[in-house]
Amino acid sequence: MTNPTAAMLVIGDEILSGRTRDANMYHLAGRLTEHGIDLKEVRVVSDDPAAISGAVRTLAGGYDHVFTSGGIGPTHDDITADNVAAAFDVPIDVRDDARAILAERAKRTGQELNEARLRMARIPDGAALIENPVSGAPGFTLCNVHVMAGVPAIFEAMVDSVLPTLTGGTPLTSESLMIFRGEGQIAGPLGAIADDFPDLSIGSYPFQKDGAFGAQIVFRGTDPTQVAAALGRLRKALDL
Amino acid sequence: MTNPTAAMLVIGDEILSGRTRDANMYHLAGRLTEHGIDLKEVRVVSDDPAAISGAVRTLAGGYDHVFTSGGIGPTHDDITADNVAAAFDVPIDVRDDARAILAERAKRTGQELNEARLRMARIPDGAALIENPVSGAPGFTLCNVHVMAGVPAIFEAMVDSVLPTLTGGTPLTSESLMIFRGEGQIAGPLGAIADDFPDLSIGSYPFQKDGAFGAQIVFRGTDPTQVAAALGRLRKALDL
Numbered sequence: 045m046t047n048p049t050a051a052m053l054v055i056g057d058e059i060l061s062g063r064t065r066d067a068n069m070y071h072l073a074g075r076l077t078e079h080g081i082d083l084k085e086v087r088v089v090s091d092d093p094a095a096i097s098g099a100v101r102t103l104a105g106g107y108d109h110v111f112t113s114g115g116i117g118p119t120h121d122d123i124t125a126d127n128v129a130a131a132f133d134v135p136i137d138v139r140d141d142a143r144a145i146l147a148e149r150a151k152r153t154g155q156e157l158n159e160a161r162l163r164m165a166r167i168p169d170g171a172a173l174i175e176n177p178v179s180g181a182p183g184f185t186l187c188n189v190h191v192m193a194g195v196p197a198i199f200e201a202m203v204d205s206v207l208p209t210l211t212g213g214t215p216l217t218s219e220s221l222m223i224f225r226g227e228g229q230i231a232g233p234l235g236a237i238a239d240d241f242p243d244l245s246i247g248s249y250p251f252q253k254d255g256a257f258g259a260q261i262v263f264r265g266t267d268p269t270q271v272a273a274a275l276g277r278l279r280k281a282l283d284l
Numbered sequence: 285m286t287n288p289t290a291a292m293l294v295i296g297d298e299i300l301s302g303r304t305r306d307a308n309m310y311h312l313a314g315r316l317t318e319h320g321i322d323l324k325e326v327r328v329v330s331d332d333p334a335a336i337s338g339a340v341r342t343l344a345g346g347y348d349h350v351f352t353s354g355g356i357g358p359t360h361d362d363i364t365a366d367n368v369a370a371a372f373d374v375p376i377d378v379r380d381d382a383r384a385i386l387a388e389r390a391k392r393t394g395q396e397l398n399e400a401r402l403r404m405a406r407i408p409d410g411a412a413l414i415e416n417p418v419s420g421a422p423g424f425t426l427c428n429v430h431v432m433a434g435v436p437a438i439f440e441a442m443v444d445s446v447l448p449t450l451t452g453g454t455p456l457t458s459e460s461l462m463i464f465r466g467e468g469q470i471a472g473p474l475g476a477i478a479d480d481f482p483d484l485s486i487g488s489y490p491f492q493k494d495g496a497f498g499a500q501i502v503f504r505g506t507d508p509t510q511v512a513a514a515l516g517r518l519r520k521a522l523d524l
Contacts, residue, residue: 054326056487057485057487057504058487058489058502059309059313059326060313060323060324060325060326061313061317061323061456061458061504062310062311062312062313062314062315062316062317062323063458063502064489065310066309066310069299069306069328070302070305070306071302072302073299073300073301073302074302075302076302077301077302082300083300083301083302084300084329084330084335085300085327085328085329085330085335086294086299086300086326086327086328087325087326087327087328088309088325088326088327089324089325090324090325091485091487095324095325117467117471117488117490118467118468118471119467119470119471119474119475119488119499120471120474120475120478120486120488121478121486121487121488122488155466155468155469156468156469158468158469158472159472160467160468160469160470160471160472160475161466161468161471163471164468178492179492179497195490195491195492197492198492216301218301218303226395226401227357227358227359227400228358228395228396228398228400228401228404229395229396229398229400230359230400231358231359231360231400231401231403232398232399232400234359234360235359235360235400238360238361245297246360246361247296247297247298247303247331247361248357248359248360248361248362249298249303249304250357250435251435252418252419252435252437252438257419259359262298262303264297264301
């Protein structure tokens with residue numbers, strides 16, 4: 045059985061201009077791996093209607109799940125919800141269940157539920173809400189697209205809300221070996237091992253530390269026995 | 285005159301599995317903004333031939349420049365060069381100029397120039413080499429695609445090598461204002477200002493700090509006068 049596949053779509057000019065360093069990709073990648081969902085692709089696009097709806101359409105058609113981050117707040121540049129709705133050609137408007145959540149929170153915090161805040165209750169027809177325990181305004185799941193906030197604390201809370209509802213696969217096991225030799229010396233034996241273990245993903249990640257070169261070799265797979273066997277083969281081949 | 289556009293393609297299973305946190309996207313985004321090249325899209329794909337060549341073909345056709353990161357080392361999982369060549373349907377083999385660079389370095393460091401290391405001299409026909417002052421093995425530019433290493437120190441050195449050769453545009457000016465009010469209170473006046481300054485990109489980036497909500501408002505544009513005027517309008521509207 046193969047694991048479900050996923051893509052992530054990060055939305056926001058601030059990432060592309062270099063103003064903000066994205067943190068959500070790294071977080072989601074780790075959480076999906078633990079849950080047995082294989083993240084296959086990430087795209088980052090700007091706050092542009094055609095870029096968002098086009099990417100949503102392509103990714104939703106290509107993977108079992110799509111997770112989006114960013115663009116669901118109350119300001120003029122928050123256009124994700126409308127363009128996810130457009131991608132699936134479904135209507136979107138302020139929805140009573142989302143409005144009730146915002147109204148309850150506004151009452152509790154003494155904020156006014158003005159027109160701008162009400163924008164955050166715009167939910168496409170047929171979508172299920174994703175709980176936001178941090179700041180109230182919900183995300184939503186439409187078809188196979190999970191729409192979440194960009195603020196890391198809220199994004200992470202929404203991932204916690206949505207992930208338990210998704211069927212996972214077999215979590216990957218990984219083992220790694222740090223080798224203080226240049227990759228050029230490791231590549232030969234490593235290639236032979238990769239050929240002999242076609243079910244494993246074997247990566248070599250070079251590093252440079254205090255002027256010396258080395259590589260972290262990582263063996264990943266769903267069968268721990270194979271992972272251990274491949275690691276043993278490499279140790280033996282390199283006399284480690 | 286509009287600025288040249290760019291996309292970035294990050295290649296590597298280690299990013300998608302959550303093992304490694306990518307650093308090159310943030311670095312490149314900042315450098316391109318300074319240089320007046322507008323980064324419009326980023327994609328992260330796995331070490332998969334079809335995923336790499338497909339993304340290269342799409343992005344090279346859609347933007348003035350494409351910058352890739354990762355997958356050009358000596359090991360079995362380093363398949364970027366071959367698949368960039370495949371995307372443009374040009375032959376690739378060990379090239380004399382690249383081999384000479386590796387041979388000179390091997391001689392200097394006492395390493396053997398073995399078959400694995402020679403893989404790093406595989407350069408597509410017609411490509412120009414990108415200098416790598418850190419570890420020798422060069423990157424390359426094929427048509428509008430600039431192929432660079434994934435190790436951050438080497439990636440950054442290659443960006444330094446290639447960027448001065450590219451025609452830039454007008455660097456963006458930006459000014460920002462940190463406001464300790466919820467976005468819902470700022471959204472109304474901010475939307476009106478965005479309507480009045482269509483040449484500016486105006487972003488609102490919410491944050492949460494010590495339990496209080498606020499937003500960083502950023503005005504970006506190529507005309508500093510407009511940027512300052514828009515900022516002044518917001519200060520006035522919010523009595524700041």
